[in-house]
Amino acid sequence: MDRETVFKILEKLIAINTANPPGNEKAAAEYLYELFCEEKISARIQDLGNNRANLTASYGNGEPEIIFCGHLDVVPAAEDWQFPPFQMIKKGERLYGRGTADMKGGVAAMCAVLLQLSRENIRLSGTLTLVLVADEECGNLGMRHFLREKGKAAFAVIGEPTELQVAVAHRGVLRDYVDIAAAPYHAALPLQQHNAMQDAAKAINAIFRMNEALVQYRHALLPPPGIAVTMVEGYEKDNIVPGHVRLLTDFRVLPGMGYEECRRLEEQALEGIENCSLSKHFFMPGGEMDSGHALVKKCCEIGERVLGEPQSPAAFDASCEQCFLVGHGIPAVICGPGSLKQAHTSEEYVEEEQIRLAVKYYYQIAMEFLKGEESK
Known part of the structure; x- marks a missing residue:
């Protein structure tokens, strides 16, 4: 796969102003829907009205199902910015723009993995589902709507910025x-x-x-x-x-x-x-997973191999939507590129290497949990 694909996706997502309020996430959902349809990946827009929407896409079929989850909205960019907030600017190894860290960087990496699996014609023993929701930054309209229609799944990975450390709890x-x-x-x-x-x-x-x-x-x-x-x-x-x-x-x-x-x-x-x-x-509510859960241990093992350093279950310092997934019976960890320290700031950025590692990390999660292999 062209590893620059992920940066093209991120650049386009940053350029789509989904500041919440009002959100306007439908434009981002429509962009990704067209991208997946071109690759013949099954995708669906969940229209929430008022230019709000979720995007779901899936690769593979059957069970188990794992979910890669993120949000399409960002916080407003009202402060003084060194760079245009809705334009991805590269400076050294950093990519600046509203949402680079929180969390369009994680979204782009997850999207890139679906494309990579499809282009490599990987056969999975289950389904990888991408769930990108609206309104995470305010009232969780998108996640609540998604879960009203959703049954159970094996587990979920939420791509909030943790510097790719596996977080298992949030306040x-x-x-x-x-x-x-x-x-x-x-x-x-x-x-x-x-x-x-x-x-x-x-x-x-x-x-x-x-x-x-x-x-x-x-x-x-x-x-x-x-x-x-x-x-x-x-x-x-x-x-x-x-x-x-x-x-x-x-x-x-x-x-x-x-x-x-x-x-x-x-x-x-x-x-x-x-x-x-x-x-x-x-x-x-707050959310948490048992640090000893098999999902947590496996994600930490994969993270150690990808990052080349030890991993142990950590806390996520902000609030996120893990609580809703866990409350619905779907175990979920929080793991994504970028630092929470950059989220909601007027100099928001993500390191390029964090995005590349996130693609590798998510790809390995899909392959190892769903026993992926190249189709003959």
């Missing part, structure tokens, strides 16, 4: 709105009058103090839960102390911590603050 996230109300009044009146701003300050301090108690929660790989305030909103007019202030929390939670437990912890922290109410904005 979930709860985002709640905290609304604080009090009577508005003229800013020229005495400061001792009770107001929503003062209560908002108390609420912010109470939320950050939660972190002192959260350190008691332990996990073998993941850090303790942590909570922060990511939004404060309350302006009415220059000379009015507002009657309503809204906060948004970001609560990173361990696998097994359900919404009700997390909500209860927030309520306890805010107890005593007048006219304070909580409302749910978003919840994604």
Whole structure:
């Protein structure tokens, strides 16, 4: 296979602006659909409406089925960029552009493997399915839609940026709105009058103090839960102390911590603050796989051979969609090219060598799990 194929795919995907919101992933799905159809690889677009779509493609047939999974959307590129964010720029051994690391680099590598298997006419004793979803960066619309139609599979590999280390666990996230109300009044009146701003300050301090108690929660790989305030909103007019202030929390939670437990912890922290109410904005549970699972061990073995260095199960520092796959009964590891440190930055890049190694890594996973051999 032409090893530069993967970079051509990545360059095209970077040029398709799928910043979420609004997403517009359908254009990327249509590009890949046409690419696979040209190679006579079975592909399907799952239309989600409003220019949102998933793309699935498969090679081989029968069971077992393994899934290569990624997302087509990226975060917005509103910051000042050294290079055009929706143009792949090569500088030395780095490829710059929005999504190079998170995670169009992983998507391109997975696509390239399907093409390589097809072009080499490899016979698999099972099916390799590529699942590329919309809306991972916001509400997981694409993954939820895919799983509503999906049965079981042997396992999945999610191509989030882990520098090709095998990650088996991630924290979930709860985002709640905290609304604080009090009577508005003229800013020229005495400061001792009770107001929503003062209560908002108390609420912010109470939320950050939660972190002192959260350190008691332990996990073998993941850090303790942590909570922060990511939004404060309350302006009415220059000379009015507002009657309503809204906060948004970001609560990173361990696998097994359900919404009700997390909500209860927030309520306890805010107890005593007048006219304070909580409302749910978003919840994604944490996810994890047993580090001793045969899938994990095999992926680590393949990784050691491809990378030439020891591998052991690690944690993924951000949230991702492993939790949904595992919750659906599909074991899943997280392993992809690039570093999470580059994700969501204004200088996002991936090393060329990471992409090349990812193609080799994913190819070996397909061949060894599905006992691939060249057709006679």
